[in-house]
Amino acid sequence: MRKKNQKTIGIYLLPAMLMVIVILYLPIFINLYESFFKWGAMSTKHTFVGIDNYVKMFQDEIFYVAIKNNLIFTVMSVVCQIGISLIIASVLESKFMRKSQNFFRTIYFIPSLLMVTVVGITCKMIVSPSIGVLNPMLERIGVDVSHIDLLGTASTATYTIAAMSQWQYIGYTVILFIVAIQNIPEDLYEAADIDGASAVKKFMYITLPEIKDTILINTIITVTGSIREYDEVFVTTNGGPGHATETLATYLYKVGFRNDQMGYASALAFFIFIVTFIIGLLQMKGYNLDEQN
Amino acid sequence: MKKRILALMLTAALTVSLAAGCGSGGDGGSKSDGDDITLTFLDKHPEEEYKGYFEDAIADFEEANPGVHIEYENISDQAIKEKLAVLASGGDLPDIFFAWGGECLNRFSRAGRLLDLTPYMDEDSEWRDSFLPSFLSSSVLDDKNYAVPYRSSVLYWLYNKKVFADNKLEVPTTWDEFVEVCDTLKAADMTPIAFGNSDQWYTMWYVGQFNANYVDQAVRMADYNPASGEFTDEGYLKSIQTLLDINDAGYFGDNVNSKDYYQVREEFAAGKYGLILDATSQFSFYTDAMGDDAYGYFKIPHPSDAAGDEVESIVTGGSENYAISAECENPDMAVKFLKFMTEKEQAMKQTTETGLPNAVIGGITEDNAGKMIADAYVTAEDYTAIAEWLDQCVDGNVANTYMASLQEGLDGKSAEDILKDVQAAAKEVAEANE
Numbered sequence: 001m002r003k004k005n006q007k008t009i010g011i012y013l014l015p016a017m018l019m020v021i022v023i024l025y026l027p028i029f030i031n032l033y034e035s036f037f038k039w040g041a042m043s044t045k046h047t048f049v050g051i052d053n054y055v056k057m058f059q060d061e062i063f064y065v066a067i068k069n070n071l072i073f074t075v076m077s078v079v080c081q082i083g084i085s086l087i088i089a090s091v092l093e094s095k096f097m098r099k100s101q102n103f104f105r106t107i108y109f110i111p112s113l114l115m116v117t118v119v120g121i122t123c124k125m126i127v128s129p130s131i132g133v134l135n136p137m138l139e140r141i142g143v144d145v146s147h148i149d150l151l152g153t154a155s156t157a158t159y160t161i162a163a164m165s166q167w168q169y170i171g172y173t174v175i176l177f178i179v180a181i182q183n184i185p186e187d188l189y190e191a192a193d194i195d196g197a198s199a200v201k202k203f204m205y206i207t208l209p210e211i212k213d214t215i216l217i218n219t220i221i222t223v224t225g226s227i228r229e230y231d232e233v234f235v236t237t238n239g240g241p242g243h244a245t246e247t248l249a250t251y252l253y254k255v256g257f258r259n260d261q262m263g264y265a266s267a268l269a270f271f272i273f274i275v276t277f278i279i280g281l282l283q284m285k286g287y288n289l290d291e292q293n
Numbered sequence: 294m295k296k297r298i299l300a301l302m303l304t305a306a307l308t309v310s311l312a313a314g315c316g317s318g319g320d321g322g323s324k325s326d327g328d329d330i331t332l333t334f335l336d337k338h339p340e341e342e343y344k345g346y347f348e349d350a351i352a353d354f355e356e357a358n359p360g361v362h363i364e365y366e367n368i369s370d371q372a373i374k375e376k377l378a379v380l381a382s383g384g385d386l387p388d389i390f391f392a393w394g395g396e397c398l399n400r401f402s403r404a405g406r407l408l409d410l411t412p413y414m415d416e417d418s419e420w421r422d423s424f425l426p427s428f429l430s431s432s433v434l435d436d437k438n439y440a441v442p443y444r445s446s447v448l449y450w451l452y453n454k455k456v457f458a459d460n461k462l463e464v465p466t467t468w469d470e471f472v473e474v475c476d477t478l479k480a481a482d483m484t485p486i487a488f489g490n491s492d493q494w495y496t497m498w499y500v501g502q503f504n505a506n507y508v509d510q511a512v513r514m515a516d517y518n519p520a521s522g523e524f525t526d527e528g529y530l531k532s533i534q535t536l537l538d539i540n541d542a543g544y545f546g547d548n549v550n551s552k553d554y555y556q557v558r559e560e561f562a563a564g565k566y567g568l569i570l571d572a573t574s575q576f577s578f579y580t581d582a583m584g585d586d587a588y589g590y591f592k593i594p595h596p597s598d599a600a601g602d603e604v605e606s607i608v609t610g611g612s613e614n615y616a617i618s619a620e621c622e623n624p625d626m627a628v629k630f631l632k633f634m635t636e637k638e639q640a641m642k643q644t645t646e647t648g649l650p651n652a653v654i655g656g657i658t659e660d661n662a663g664k665m666i667a668d669a670y671v672t673a674e675d676y677t678a679i680a681e682w683l684d685q686c687v688d689g690n691v692a693n694t695y696m697a698s699l700q701e702g703l704d705g706k707s708a709e710d711i712l713k714d715v716q717a718a719a720k721e722v723a724e725a726n727e
Contacts, residue, residue, distance in 0.1 A: 038725060041381045129548040152491065152551030154704060240493060241550040242701030257378045259690035
């Protein structure tokens with residue numbers, strides 16, 4: 001009977017497994033295989049080049065610019081979408097804010113419902129030195145704006161896009177944190193109140209440890225999202241000026257579909273996969289640790 | 294037992310649907326269902342002022358050819374470049390599709406992805422002879438025709454007549470006069486030239502024209518060929534430097550990397566600038582926005598020190614074409630459709646209804662194109678050579694490197710460093726195409 005059951009389970013699992021193998025694992029291996037060749041979508045030649053594409057990747061200046069930009073996105077996202085949004089969530093959950101919590105929660109959350117294209121184009125128009133509203137406002141308060149072109153200058157463009165991204169998604173993590181904080185038993189806080197703990201102490205010794213799972217998951221979502229960063233950059237600067245705002249994903253896309261260097265693009269794609277895979281492993285490890293605790 | 298049979302059936306159903314899902318990607322091309330023929334057509338005219346004409350033309354063709362259906366997909370300019378690359382890599386090209394001339398088309402031709410139209414043109418030489426030769430030539434590779442032009446364009450300087458009159462300016466005919474005009478406008482606190490490069494491609498119009506002025510034809514052709522590109526001629530450096538000098542002199546104004554072409558041409562039409570570099574295919578925009586009397590055009594003066602062998606006789610321009618996939622199952626019908634779209638009557642209708650200049654001999658008249666475009670085409674007869682759009686006539690890697698580095702150039706990078714980037718990209722492309 002047990003054997004029969006196992007067979008049935010196997011048969012039920014087969015379609016899903018096939019689907020995962022064909023749609024997920026197979027492309028990864030095909031991608032790895034293709035990264036050892038020099039080829040283009042439009043050319044008939046398919047030359048084996050060994051690890052040349054990987055060597056080229058590590059010698060490519062733009063690759064490092066992209067990594068640097070991904071790191072900027074990662075750091076800013078973790079600081080804002082984990083750090084700041086955690087503070088906002090706990091402030092909103094505090095007793096004196098409970099009444100107006102709904103209002104603020106909605107205000108913070110609405111941007112994350114907007115399409116990236118809408119946010120990107122709006123941001124582009126706001127910071128545009130010729131038609132935007134930011135520069136005239138800065139000028140009003142006495143700032144010399146003649147050289148302020150946030151998206152058009154290499155040194156400021158990445159930070160501007162990252163800031164826009166934070167504005168959009170901070171509310172989303174705030175909501176997740178609020179839900180987690182609401183699940184903390186109220187008696188813990190009451191006990192702390194009796195002991196005379198301050199708000200900061202309650203946050204440090206009750207809130208933080210109780211929601212560490214949510215923090216972990218949000219961090220992983222935020223970090224992997226930053227590594228795959230594509231759409232915000234594509235809509236606002238498309239990697240420019242020059243390659244100043246290029247991320248791994250935008251660069252991979254350009255290399256593959258504009259420069260038609262599919263082999264090199266495959267190598268870049270495999271690199272992104274490895275990085276996100278390692279973070280994924282850490283995620284699983286994080287879960288295990290929690291279970292052991 | 295019943296449960297087991299049910300489970301097996303469910304599994305089989307899921308597996309079959311999975312297999313069906315995997316297989317459905319392969320039928321992007323034409324289909325023949327009994328006597329009915331379906332052709333897929335990918336185009337790049339989604340703008341309100343254009344798309345109606347193309348949809349009507351397709352409907353007319355379908356009406357004249359019962360049983361023929363054309364599945365029309367119409368996407369933006371930038372999107373189509375990438376979509377074609379994606380479709381090409383998936384082996385799933387549409388039956389009929391839009392393509393620029395030069396290398397943009399040659400890479401498809403070289404890879405054997407396009408239907409050779411030469412036999413059809415040999416059979417119907419009238420069709421071949423109906424096109425303006427300089428525009429038909431941009432889709433020829435190894436003496437074979439791979440596409441037909443339906444739209445043509447030539448680059449000119451446009452000027453705002455009121456701005457010129459207010460500043461007592463004459464239309465410049467030499468480079469020095471051109472610089473003088475810019476200086477006068479600048480002194481009058483006006484940005485002389487409408488220019489925005491956040492999309493990166495706009496610099497290519499300038500540099501493509503300057504390359505044609507500075508570099509000899511044979512050298513240029515060798516460098517634009519992906520198999521032999523080196524870009525070592527000093528003309529390329531001078532060409533980039535000329536663009537950077539214009540920028541450094543302040544003729545483009547500030548913050549050029551955060552404005553785009555569409556923004557600045559609106560601003561030009563509103564009288565914010567004196568000059569804009571634009572193509573005849575866009576003249577209809579200015580006519581609509583300003584009226585024919587409010588703007589004028591003049592031939593692009595070449596830099597004083599330019600001494601390429603075609604310096605006096607060449608202008609940047611080019612054709613936009615329709616090609617047929619080599620995998621098209623109904624090539625005869627697809628060719629018939631192209632003939633329909635490019636026959637003189639239809640081509641003239643295209644210009645009348647959309648303002649898009651056609652590429653047919655005698656197809657541009659004052660009646661269908663308006664006085665300004667008709668005049669511009671008469672003026673263009675002074676030119677004997679057309680320099681294809683630079684971003685279309687070189688390999689994608691070289692073009693993208695050119696564009697990205699030039700954008701950095703407008704932000705301070707030197708002409709030497711920009712050219713070094715281009716040379717490195719050209720070298721890489723040449724090695725790949727050996």
